[in-house]
Amino acid sequence: MAITVRTITTEEHVAFNREQPSVSFLQTPAWARVxxxxxGESLGWFDEGGxxxxxxxxxxxxxxxxxxYLAYLPEGPVIDWESDDxxxxxxxxxxxxxxxxxxxxxxGCPLVARRWHTETVKAAIADPKLSRLSQASPDVVNHAATxxxxxxxxxxxxxxxxxxxxxxxxxxxxxxxxxxxxTTAEVLxxxxxxxxxxxxxxxxxxxxxxxxxxxxxxxFHTLYVETAERDHFGPRPLSYFQTQFRELQAxxxxxxxxxxxxxxxxxxxxxxxxxxxxxxxxxYGASSTAKRDVRGSNAIQWRMITDAMVAGAxxxxxxxxxxxxDADDPHLGLIQFKVGTGGDAVEYLGEWDLPLNPVLYKxxxxxxxxxR
Numbered sequence: 001m002a003i004t005v006r007t008i009t010t011e012e013h014v015a016f017n018r019e020q021p022s023v024s025f026l027q028t029p030a031w032a033r034v035x036x037x038x039x040g041e042s043l044g045w046f047d048e049g050g051x052x053x054x055x056x057x058x059x060x061x062x063x064x065x066x067x068x069y070l071a072y073l074p075e076g077p078v079i080d081w082e083s084d085d086x087x088x089x090x091x092x093x094x095x096x097x098x099x100x101x102x103x104x105x106x107x108g109c110p111l112v113a114r115r116w117h118t119e120t121v122k123a124a125i126a127d128p129k130l131s132r133l134s135q136a137s138p139d140v141v142n143h144a145a146t147x148x149x150x151x152x153x154x155x156x157x158x159x160x161x162x163x164x165x166x167x168x169x170x171x172x173x174x175x176x177x178x179x180x181x182x183t184t185a186e187v188l189x190x191x192x193x194x195x196x197x198x199x200x201x202x203x204x205x206x207x208x209x210x211x212x213x214x215x216x217x218x219x220f221h222t223l224y225v226e227t228a229e230r231d232h233f234g235p236r237p238l239s240y241f242q243t244q245f246r247e248l249q250a251x252x253x254x255x256x257x258x259x260x261x262x263x264x265x266x267x268x269x270x271x272x273x274x275x276x277x278x279x280x281x282x283x284y285g286a287s288s289t290a291k292r293d294v295r296g297s298n299a300i301q302w303r304m305i306t307d308a309m310v311a312g313a314x315x316x317x318x319x320x321x322x323x324x325x326d327a328d329d330p331h332l333g334l335i336q337f338k339v340g341t342g343g344d345a346v347e348y349l350g351e352w353d354l355p356l357n358p359v360l361y362k363x364x365x366x367x368x369x370x371x372r
Contacts, residue, residue, distance in 0.1 A: 001047060001048065001085075002038070002048050002088075002091055003045055003046065003047060003053070003054075003088050003089055003092055004046050005043055005044070005045055005046075005092040005093050005095070005096045006043070006044060006046070006096070007041055007042065007043060007044075008042050008043065008044035008052075008055070009042065010029045010042055012042070012044060012052070012055075013028075013029045013042035013044070013055050013057070014029060014251065016044070016052055016054075016055040016078075017055065017078070017276070019067040020078060020151065020277060021080050021277055021278055022276060022277040022278050022279035022315075023076075023256070023276050023277060023279075023295075024074070024075035024076060024108075024110060024276070024279075025248070025274045025276050025281065026057070026074040026075045026076065026108075026170070027055075027056060027057045027073070027074070027075055027078055027248050028057065028248075028251060028276065029042050029057060029075065029251065029253075030247045030250065030251035030255070031057060031074075031247075031248075032057055032059060033243070033247040034240075034243055034244050034248070035059060036243070037061070037239070038060060038061050038072070039062075039131065040057060040058070040059055040060075040061070041057075041058045041059075041060065041100075042056075042057060042058075043055065043056045043057075043058055043077065043093070043096065045079055045092075047090060053080075053288050054077060054078055054079035054080070054089065055077065055078050055081075056073050056076045056077025056078060056079070056093075057073060057074075057076060057077075057250075058071050058072070058073050058077075058097070059071070059072045059155055060072075061071070061101065061103065062174045062356060063103065063364050064336065064365065064367060067101060067256050068101050068102070068103045068295075068357070068360055069101055069102045069103065069365055070102065070104050070105075070106065070161055070361075071097045071102040071104070071106070072095060072105075072106045072169075073105075073106070073107045073108060074108050074170050075170055076107065076108060076110065077093070077107065081109055081110065081111040081144075081148055081349075082144040082145075082147075082148065083148075084147075085151075085199060086148055086151045086152065086155070087151065087155050087230035090107070090152075090155065090157075090354075091155075093105070094287045094354060094356065096294065097356065098356055102356055103355070103356055103357035103360035103361050103364065104353060104354065104355045104356055104361040104364070105356065106160070106169065106351055106352070106353050107157075107351065107352050108169065108170050108348075108350065108351045108353075109148065109152075109348065109349035109350060109351075110348060110349075111142065111144070111145045111148060111348065111349045112140075112142055112145065112346055112347070112348060113141075113142055113145040113146070113334035113347045113348060113349050113350075114134075114138035114141055114142070114145075114346075114347045115140035115148070115344050115345070115346050115347070116133060116136060116138050116139055116344060116345040116346075117136060117139045117143075117344055118190075118342050118343065118344065120136055120137070120139055121133070121136075121325075121335070121345050122339060123136070123338065124136040124226050124325045125279050125325045125327075125332070125335065125339075127325075128327070130325055131325065131326040132323050132325060132326075133173065133323045133325055133345055133347075134323060135345070136325075138347075139281055139344075145349050148349060149349060152352050155354075156354055157352040157353065157354045158353055158354075159350065159351065159352055159353070160296035160351055160352075160353055160359060169351045170320075170351060171319065171320030171321070171348075172323075172348050172350035172351070173320065173321050173322065173323050173345060173346070173347055173348075174317060174318070174320055174344055174346050175213070175318040175319070175321050175339070175341075175344070175345055175346070176315050176316065176317050176318065176320060176343050176344055176346050177305065177315070177316040177317075177318065177336070177341045177342065177343035177344075178315060178343065178344065179247070179305065179308060179309050179313060179314060179315065179316050180278075180314035180315070181299070182309075184306050184309065187305065187306075187309070187342070188302075190341075190342030191340060191341055191342045192339075192340045192342065194340055195298060195340040195341060195342075197294040198299075199295070199298050199299060199302045199317070201294075201295050202261075202294060202295040202296060202298055202299035203299070205263065205294045205295075206264065207261055207262070207263045207268065207294050207295065207296050207299045208261070208263075209221040209259055209260070209261045209262075209300050210259070210260055210262070211257055211260075211307075212257075212258035212259065212260045212270075213258070213260065214242065214246075214258075216258055216270075217238065217241050217245065217258065218238060219240055219260070219267055220258060220270040220272075220286060221235075221238040221241060221305070223267055223269075223270050223287070223288060224270070224284065225284070226289065227285075227286040227287060230289055241272070241284075242324075244256065244272075245258070248274070254275065254311070255274060255275065255276065256272060256273065256274050256283075257272065257273040257274075257307075258270070258271075258272055259271045259272075259273060259297050259303060259304060260300075260372060261296035261297075261300040261303075262296075263291055263294045263296065266288070266290075266291060267288065268287065268288045268290075268291045268292075268294055268296035269285070269286065269287045269288070269299070269300045269341065270285070270286045270287075270300070271283070271284065271285045271300050271301075271304060272284045272285075273284070273304045273307070275308065275311055275313060278312060278313050278314040278315065279313060279314070279315050279317060280304075280308035280311065280313040280315065280317065281316075281317040281318070281319060282304060282317065282319060282345075283319070284349055285300075301341070305341075308363065316341075316343075318338045318341065318343070321334060321335045321338060321345060322334075322335070332347070
């Protein structure tokens with residue numbers, strides 16, 4: 001099958017995405033307007049008869065002082081990743097990128113490779129002999145992902161080196177709560193005792209959760225900056241969230257939501273929620289250092305989960321986790337918090353690079369290293 005790739009309009013891209021059960025929000029045309037430091041392009045994949053069979057958002061980042069670009073498709077493109085011939089889909093992508101003066105491409109294969117259920121993750125955390133989740137036997141293995149991985153390697157694609165400056169992309173490991181065909185009572189029962197107790201405690205103490213508006217973003221951001229200082233990460237500016245809401249809601253009024261948990265007039269937790277089709281994501285979260293005992297974070301998560309169910313989502317995605325299950329890892333608490341929901345740890349096939357010009361690709365990588 002001869003597949004071609006060409007630029008499509010925003011309207012064509014939105015229409016194609018709407019026909020899919022789920023597409024990463026990072027593969028929507030609106031995301032290009034959020035990431036304004038990159039140049040965005042909507043791409044379409046077409047079969048021999050001219051029918052559109054795939055789509056993708058390609059973001060271009062320029063190499064300093066010369067007109068050569070890194071082309072990046074975060075968590076995409078939206079193509080048949082289980083194809084027997086993945087090269088038929090990716091070779092025309094590489095050819096298009098070359099014509100656009102790209103020196104390298106990064107893709108994010110959204111194919112699930114392995115899955116670990118709650119009890120397996122808990123056992124891995126409790127086992128002192130295990131330091132990484134991948135050392136535990138998965139409950140589900142997708143053999144099609146193994147085939148695709150082998151094809152990518154044979155085509156010259158390679159996973160990013162964890163030591164490289166441009167290694168920080170989208171998470172390969174995430175935590176997801178399946179919510180399809182389940183009642184809220186069933187989901188609550190699947191959570192651990194601590195989660196159930198904290199949700200009940202928040203309700204008893206009078207914590208209320210409401211859906212906010214763009215006007216509430218400054219309050220969210222103040223709490224988010226407090227969280228960043230406490231947890232030692234660099235916060236994004238308020239303008240980033242304002243842009244995100246403006247652009248995502250312009251594409252779909254219910255694409256992104258803001259939630260605020262309050263106790264006796266005090267904001268104790270705030271989060272953002274994103275949905276595309278049947279997939280809902282917990283995106284950003286913030287919590288106050290004071291009043292942690294009222295369990296606002298559990299209350300707000302429970303509200304987002306139940307709202308995702310009402311909206312028809314089949315998956316509630318708590319986003320990234322690290323692969324480490326070592327007791328000394330400072331990120332272990334994040335995994336333990338998420339595993340309490342009763343969901344699954346999921347490994348995607350993840351990000352892969354194709355250097356079209358190895359010299360320029362290495363130069364760009366060194367440039368980003370110096371900027372860290």
